[in-house]
Amino acid sequence: MNSFQQLQKEAGKEWDLLQKSTLPVIYVGTASCGRAAGAKDLLESIKKTLEENQLTAKIVEVGCIGLCYLEPLMDIRLPGRPRISYANVTPDKARRIIEGLIINGNPQAQMALGYFGDEDGDLTHGIPRFFELPMLKPQVRIVLKNCGFIDPEAIDHYMANGGYAGLMTAFGKGPEGVIAEVREAGLRGRGGAGFPTYKKWETCRNVPGNIKYMICNADEGDPGAFMNRSLIEGDPHSVLEGLLIAAYAIGATHGYIYIRAEYPLAIIRLKKAIAQMHRYGLLGKNIQNSDFDFDITIKEGAGAFVCGEETALIASIEGKRGMPKSRPPYPAISGLHNKPTIINNVETLGTLPNILRNGATWYRQYGTPGNYGTKTFSLVGKIRRSGLIEVPLGTPLRQIIFDIGGGSLKPFKAVQTGGPSGGCLSSEFLDTPVDYESLGAAGSIMGSGGLIVMDEDTCIVDVARYFLDFTQKESCGKCSPCRVGSGHMVEILERITKGQGQPEDLIKLQTLGETVKRGSLCGLGQTAPNPILTTLRYFRSEYLSHIKEKHCPAAVCKELIEYRVVPDKCTGCRRCVNVCPTGAITGPRAEPHNLDPTKCIKCRACYEICRFDAIAGDAIIIRSRRSIPDEQTI
Numbered sequence: 001m002n003s004f005q006q007l008q009k010e011a012g013k014e015w016d017l018l019q020k021s022t023l024p025v026i027y028v029g030t031a032s033c034g035r036a037a038g039a040k041d042l043l044e045s046i047k048k049t050l051e052e053n054q055l056t057a058k059i060v061e062v063g064c065i066g067l068c069y070l071e072p073l074m075d076i077r078l079p080g081r082p083r084i085s086y087a088n089v090t091p092d093k094a095r096r097i098i099e100g101l102i103i104n105g106n107p108q109a110q111m112a113l114g115y116f117g118d119e120d121g122d123l124t125h126g127i128p129r130f131f132e133l134p135m136l137k138p139q140v141r142i143v144l145k146n147c148g149f150i151d152p153e154a155i156d157h158y159m160a161n162g163g164y165a166g167l168m169t170a171f172g173k174g175p176e177g178v179i180a181e182v183r184e185a186g187l188r189g190r191g192g193a194g195f196p197t198y199k200k201w202e203t204c205r206n207v208p209g210n211i212k213y214m215i216c217n218a219d220e221g222d223p224g225a226f227m228n229r230s231l232i233e234g235d236p237h238s239v240l241e242g243l244l245i246a247a248y249a250i251g252a253t254h255g256y257i258y259i260r261a262e263y264p265l266a267i268i269r270l271k272k273a274i275a276q277m278h279r280y281g282l283l284g285k286n287i288q289n290s291d292f293d294f295d296i297t298i299k300e301g302a303g304a305f306v307c308g309e310e311t312a313l314i315a316s317i318e319g320k321r322g323m324p325k326s327r328p329p330y331p332a333i334s335g336l337h338n339k340p341t342i343i344n345n346v347e348t349l350g351t352l353p354n355i356l357r358n359g360a361t362w363y364r365q366y367g368t369p370g371n372y373g374t375k376t377f378s379l380v381g382k383i384r385r386s387g388l389i390e391v392p393l394g395t396p397l398r399q400i401i402f403d404i405g406g407g408s409l410k411p412f413k414a415v416q417t418g419g420p421s422g423g424c425l426s427s428e429f430l431d432t433p434v435d436y437e438s439l440g441a442a443g444s445i446m447g448s449g450g451l452i453v454m455d456e457d458t459c460i461v462d463v464a465r466y467f468l469d470f471t472q473k474e475s476c477g478k479c480s481p482c483r484v485g486s487g488h489m490v491e492i493l494e495r496i497t498k499g500q501g502q503p504e505d506l507i508k509l510q511t512l513g514e515t516v517k518r519g520s521l522c523g524l525g526q527t528a529p530n531p532i533l534t535t536l537r538y539f540r541s542e543y544l545s546h547i548k549e550k551h552c553p554a555a556v557c558k559e560l561i562e563y564r565v566v567p568d569k570c571t572g573c574r575r576c577v578n579v580c581p582t583g584a585i586t587g588p589r590a591e592p593h594n595l596d597p598t599k600c601i602k603c604r605a606c607y608e609i610c611r612f613d614a615i616a617g618d619a620i621i622i623r624s625r626r627s628i629p630d631e632q633t634i
Contacts, residue, residue, distance in 0.1 A: 004168055004288050007280055008159055015160030020079075024057040024102050027075040027083070029148060031064035031233040032226070032265055033387075037071035038090070045091030046074070049098045057102065063234020065148025067135060068387035070113065073148075076101055082117040085130055135385045135404050140366055142374050143350045144390045147234030152269050155276040158237040164282060166353035170245045171290045173356075175205060178249040182352070184360035186372035191217060191308075191345030192418065192447045193523070194436035200342055204250045204332040207340040214247035215336065215343040217313060218259035218266070221305040222419030223470065225450040227376040228346035230388050232259075232266040235350070236273040240296070242349030244282070245356055247294050250342050254295055258313050261300040270298055305420075305474035308448075309522045310335075310343045312476065323476045324522035345448065347376055368394035371435035375446070381415075381453035382408045391434070398430040401453055410455040414539070418447025420467040421527035423534030424460060443534045445527060459556035460539040461546050464531045465493035471528040482525030485516035489532060497557040501547040510536055555617025558602040562618050567592040569614035576606035576615060 002010075018025065026046055030039045043059070050057055067073065070087035074094060077083035084107050086097055093111065100106045107127065114130035131137065150157035158164075170178045183198035204212060216239060220228040232239055243255050259267060274296055277283040285293050299317050307313045307322040314336050316322040335341025351373060355363050364372045371393035377400070380386050384406030391400060397415060401407065414424045417434070423444030425432070432438050436446050454463065472486040489512050492505050513529030513536075520526045536543065545551050552560045565576075565585070570592040577585050577593060584600040587593030595606075595615075607615045 002281065004164065008165075011156035011159035011163075014154075014156040018058070018060070018157075021058055022079050024055075024079070025060060025077045025083075026057050026098075027060045027062050027077075027148075029064060029071060029073040030061040031230060032263075033064050033068040033230070034071045034073065035265070039072040041091050042072045042074060042089055042094055045094045046098065049095045053099065053103060055098070055102055060151050061153075062149060063147040063152050064230045064388055066139075066144065066230075066388040066390075067133075067385075069385055070387075073113075075116075078102065078105075082115040084115045084127060085113045086111055087113040134406065135387065135389070138395075138399060138403055139390050140374050140392050141390050142354050142363075142366070143231060143238070143347055143376055144234070144388070145354075146238065147230065147388075150235065152234050152236055153272050155237060155273065155280060158235070162357055163237055163353070164241055166356035167241050167244050167248075167282075168288070169356045170248055171288065171292070175249050175251065178245060178356065179205065181360050182249070182355060185355045185363040186360075186367075186370070187348070187351060187355060187363070188371070188436065189345060190347035190351070190375065190448065192445060194446060197344065197348060200332050200344075201246065201249050203330070204340045204342050207333055209340060210253075211337075211339045212250055212252040213336045213339055213341040214243060214250060214252040214255040215313070215317070215341060216243050216255065216257040216259075216346060216349055217308065217310075217343050218257055218263070218346050219301050219304075219308045219313060220263075220346070220448060221260065221303065221308055221474070222448060222450045223467075224378060224380045224452055225419055225448060226378045227388060227449045229263050229266050230378075231346055231350050231376070232263070233269055236266075236269045237277075238350045238353055239346055240270070240273055240277060242344075242352035243296065244287075244294060245352045246342060246344055246349060248290075248292050250340070252342070253293050254297070256297050256299050256317055256336075258299045258301055258307070258317060260303050262303055267298065267300065274298075304476075305471070306476045306522070306524050309524060312522070313343065314341065321476075323478050324524075326521060347449070366392045368392075368433065368435060370437070375434065375449060377449045377451045379405050379451050379453070381451075382410065382455040382458065383453040384409060393435050394433040396431050396433055397425070400434065400451065401430070405453065408453050408455040410457055412453070413456050413458055414454045414460065414463075416444075416452040416454070416463070416467075416531070417450070418445035418527075418530070419450040420470045421445065421524065421530055422447050422450070423530045424454070424463065424538065425534065426538040428538075443537060444530060457554050457556075459497075459552050459554040460535050460542045461493065461552075462497055462554075462556050464535045465490065465497055467531045468493065468528060471524060475524060475528075479519070479521040479525060481516045481519035482521070482528065485512050485519075486525070486528055488512055489516070489529070493532075496543065496546050497552070498559045499546070499550040499557075501543075503547060505547065506536060506540070506543060549619065551619035552617075555604070555607060560619060561602060562597055563595060563600055563602065563607060564597070564616050564618060565593050565595045566614045566616050569612050571612055571614070573611075575609050575611070579605040579609050581605065 074089040075085045100108045112127045115127045187197045188194040304322045311325040312322040331341040367373050376390045416424045475482050477483045513532045517529050572590040582599045584596045
């Protein structure tokens with residue numbers, strides 16, 4: 001077995017050969033977001049263009065750099081020139097860029113997104129620096145520092161950029177020293193609860209016994225969340241190194257990565273990374289002469305949202321149905337196979353190598369007291385610049401949404417933090433710092449890091465119904481408050497969206513939500529009512545509009561809306577005619593169109609595509625069977 005210093009030296013040589021390559025180097029983002037946008041076709045086009053022009057170049061597949069709205073991304077670095085990035089690259093666009101830059105030396109500035117490095121002048125032709133781009137400039141990349149820059153399937157790339165140096169530092173400190181360093185850093189679990197990481201470790205380490213388990217929770221199930229998947233796809237070794245550091249600290253000899261089977265690319269890259277670690281002597285017996293034995297098993301989950309909860313996850317690994325257990329005892333004392341077990345989130349583990357490598361003092365310079373470090377988020381929804389971001393804890397929501405995300409497409413209405421179990425916060429909370437306590441005080445949660453932005457075209461009642469319906473269907477059904485209470489709340493919300501709601505329904509929703517929150521067994525049930533409780537608190541008028549006026553202000557709830565064409569605004573462009581699936585809209589070009597309500601299925605396609613606000617969603621007049629009291633009595 002080669003020593004770590006020898007491995008580092010060889011890895012450095014490989015990395016230097018790439019950085020000083022005498023051939024052009026072409027980088028292509030081939031994580032899931034890139035592939036979904038056409039990165040595979042782009043790769044084929046690159047290879048074909050090189051072959052047709054008899055060119056030789058190195059092609060490096062990298063992970064997601066975070067600019068998901070600009071995928072597919074392609075970068076090119078010529079010898080002695082800066083690395084230039086191009087966005088939304090189609091196969092035809094790739095051909096033009098390669099022929100222009102590699103053959104003619106023209107960087108095609110009009111198509112360039114930015115360049116990496118400190119070069120100025122003729123080399124860049126006025127192209128902006130990449131990290132000066134609005135979405136990237138406010139970010140601090142610690143966990144994501146390698147994503148988009150290294151080949152995630154090359155262990156040498158990871159080691160050449162400081163990889164596994166944190167593990168070696170851990171071996172030098174000893175288990176107690178590692179726990180002390182993490183305590184000093186103030187790292188809190190990034191899975192959502194924000195519990196101090198060192199406390200769980202300390203508890204587990206102090207439990208007697210030679211058999212202990214370390215588990216990585218990669219069961220990322222929130223709709224619209226992809227932070228963990230992107231990190232594993234773009235830098236799997238950072239998570240694996242963190243898993244080793246944590247296992248060494250608690251005295252575990254075996255680890256599991258519990259990952260949902262819907263992440264095939266992440267699983268492939270984890271398997272390759274684990275095989276590489278075995279070859280390099282970083283897994284197995286007596287790792288790097290440290291007297292530390294450790295190995296890893298990948299467990300593919302079937303996609304149950306509830307298995308993100310620790311005890312349900314453990315039951316799934318044991319081959320049982322994924323259902324939570326009452327606590328205590330906590331897994332740190334009696335977990336997998338009744339042995340002491342620690343479960344840490346992907347991002348928590350990905351942070352550890354940086355803390356061990358750079359020290360707790362360095363880490364505490366980011367974030368705020370009690371909320372140190374950075375946090376990754378998937379920024380999605382009605383946002384101009386969607387993608388994967390990383391910011392210091394304590395960053396205000398306003399900066400994330402407007403400075404980094406570019407703001408909402410239409411006037412901002414709300415942001416949901418923490419995924420389906422998070423709360424919907426109105427514009428009055430835009431200056432709220434994103435940390436565990438501040439979001440909790442507003443009635444929401446940090447969660448694992450989902451941020452969903454909504455604009456005026458979003459119906460808050462429908463959003464609450466959608467997320468509660470999701471958590472209700474994902475409930476394991478073990479405890480009555482969650483199983484029965486969430487079902488009743490969904491039924492009430494469905495009535496309200498159909499114009500059948502009654503004033504007393506708001507009192508029922510409030511009471512049920514508080515009951516489910518207090519009485520549920522696990523975190524799924526305890527947080528499931530958050531979308532209801534926060535929308536009732538901050539968007540009560542929208543509920544009242546559905547109940548009293550039988551009107552959906554956002555023109556989303558089908559049974560309350562009837563669409564029509566506004567003649568004075570219609571230019572006769574026929575865009576709505578072309579998208580209408582039932583032929584409900586007719587009319588000659590350049591003349592106001594007509595909409596037949598008997599044929600309209602209320603799919604919103606015409607409403608979404610019209611650029612002139614010529615499609616209106618009017619309230620259908622529905623007569624209530626009972627009188628509705630004033631708002632003050634509701």
